[in-house]
Amino acid sequence: MKTIYKSFLTLGAALTMMCGFSSCEDYLDKDPDSNVSPETPFKNFQNAQGYVEEIYNCIPNIAQCDWTTSWNLGDDEIQNPQADDMMLHQVDIGNYYAWQGSSGFYFGNKAFGGNPRSNSPFDHGIYAHAWYCIAKVNKALNTFEDYFTGTKEEHDLILGQLYFFRAWWHFEMMKWLGGLPYVDQEFSASETPQLERLSYLECADKVAEDFSRAASLLPVDWDKTTAGKKTMGHNELRINKITALCYLGKNYLWAASPLMQHGAQTGGARTYDYDAGYASKAADALGEVLQMVESGSTQYALVSFDYDDIYNHKKSKTATNCYSDLFFTTGQAWLQPGSTEAIFRGPSTGWSFTRYNYSRTFGPNALCAQDNKIHQPTANYVEYYGMENGLPLDDPDSGYDPNYPFKGRDPRFYHDIIFDGVQYINGDPGADAAMKYAGLATGGSMRAVSNASRTGYFYQKLVPHTCQKIDQGSADDYGPNPHAYIPYMRLADIYLMYAE
Incomplete structure (x- = not known):
């Protein structure tokens, strides 16, 4: 935890000063003499940076906001029946409002009662903190110019982060709720705002x-600024020009989409009916980023996919930044995953939450004995992995043979998917000998719907298969410093969005 949080400026004094900006009830309970002057x-x-750091602290950890979590709400993942209370299953049955009481869903974590100053990922959620953080930004923007004394560079760094976060918290809310009021002014505690709910497109413009x-105010790399040199080497989580441009492009691309342009449609007649104007703006923003990346003028680069043993996630001896490091690190002094591709992450104290419980919810409960709420890929998801030649399974030239469905697949398949017959336990299985090799065929040792795989697969894209009680010393126990994190945005996303 110290390694992660030393990337931030010392917050103690600044956060103490912030007590006067908490809830109305807290404010009314204070001795007037204890109030901090507005400057x-x-x-x-x-x-000022200490003030902003609390907003960073509020960014939810998608995968570790509770003991067991849901985040992949499409048809890519399923969990076993004990997880029927989780948001993943509730969406499948059409109960979309379940987020309001789901502690395992990062959007509305802890029924909106999160603590913005807590270092625990359990205390943070989008809805729990969005209005709080937006209010902090608006208070700062309303007051900052009157009192700030510093260099122009320092001035721009603060303002750039404030504008970014006002946009980002609104954008994250829009992802789930559609158009909403865009709050860009400060309100007093005595006011009851009556703001118009904007359409999605009106909100996207804001x-x-x-x-x-x-983007116009922030640098590409904080390490190359005078202010950033004071925290040299620990600025990787800070918002920069690249982050802002990438989200600008994503925001425009979503606004361009047929869904946002025409609403929900049936029949598929307008599936590709994008708005050309918004799409062009998205391409401009994303293209600017990619031009800088490919010219070598940023700190970002695609990671390699270079393995001596893909299935066991053993990198080539010459590999440095590798695909596995995007989501999970071990033996690297609690290094937060993301590598050179991570464009946006929040701070993470995930070293202990990785071990208990997150990393123990990706395999059969008999070996991964924590919560019996197991993440499993669906058959649909597994079929998205094409063949080594790049063709999809249903292409007549792909070479796919249904009699040998796991032969000749895309190399990422072997990194990400645990399928029938592969060696699941590397060490001596002892009494669990029946599970040394994954019994994922019908009737196999790992096919119990209640506490193993209901689909015939497990996946290890985010957590390696060695995170179980036999092999835990190599990847899952505290000693090797395991750290898991799912970045909000990575460089590969930018290439894909630009292509779209």
Whole structure:
């Protein structure tokens, strides 16, 4: 935890000063003499950055916001019946409002009662903190110019982060709720705002304005700024120009989509009916990023896929940044995953939450004995992995043979998917000898619907198969420093969005 949080400026004094900006009830309970003057949080760069750091702290950890979590709500994943209370299953049965009481879903974690100052991922959620963080931004923007004393560079760094976060929290809310009021002004505790709910496109235009402002103010790399040199080597989580441009492009691309343009449609007549204007703006923003990346003028680069043993995630001896490091690291002093591709992440204290419980929810409960709520890929998801020649399974030239369905597949398949017959336990299985090799065929040792795989597959894209009680010393116990995290945005996403 110390390794992750030393990337931030010292917050103690600044966060103490922030007590005056908490809830109305807390404010009314205070002795008036204890109130902090309005200029204190913004009088210099260190105080102002400390003010902003609390917003970073509120970014939810998608995968570790509770003991067991749901985040992949499409048809790519399923869990076993003990997880029927989870958001994943509730969406499958059409209960979309279940997020309001689901502690295992990062959007509305802990029924909106999260603590913005807590270091525990259990205390953070999008809905739990969005309005709080937006209010913090608006208070700062309303006050900052009057009191700040510092260099132009420091001034722009603070403003750029504030504009980014106002846009980002609105954007994340829009993903789940559609259009909503765009709150860009400060309200007093005595006011009851009556703001118009905007359409999705109206809201997206407001988001774009703030992301554009942020991109114009922020540097590509904090390590190359005078202010950033004070925290040299620990600025990788900070918002920069690339982050803002990438989200600007994503926001425009979503606004261009047929769903946002025409609403839900049946029959598929308008599936590809994008708005050309928004799509062009998306291409401009994303293309600017890719041009900088490919010219070598950023700190970002695609990771390699270079393995001596793909299935066991053993990198080639010459590999440095590899695909597995995007989601899970071990033996690297609790290094937060993401490598050179991570464009947006929140701070993570996931070293302990990785071991208990997250990493123990991807295999059969008999070996991964924590919560019996197991993440499993669906057959649909597995079929998305094509063949080594790049063709989909149903292409007549792909070479796919249904009698040998696991032969000649895309190399990522062998990195990500556990299928029938592969060696699941590397060590001595002892009493669990029946599970040394994955029994995932019908009637196999790992096919119990209640506590193993209901689909005939497990997946290890995010957590290696060695995270179980036999092999835990190599990847799952505290000693090797395991750390799991799912980045919100990575460089590969930018290439895919630009192509779209």
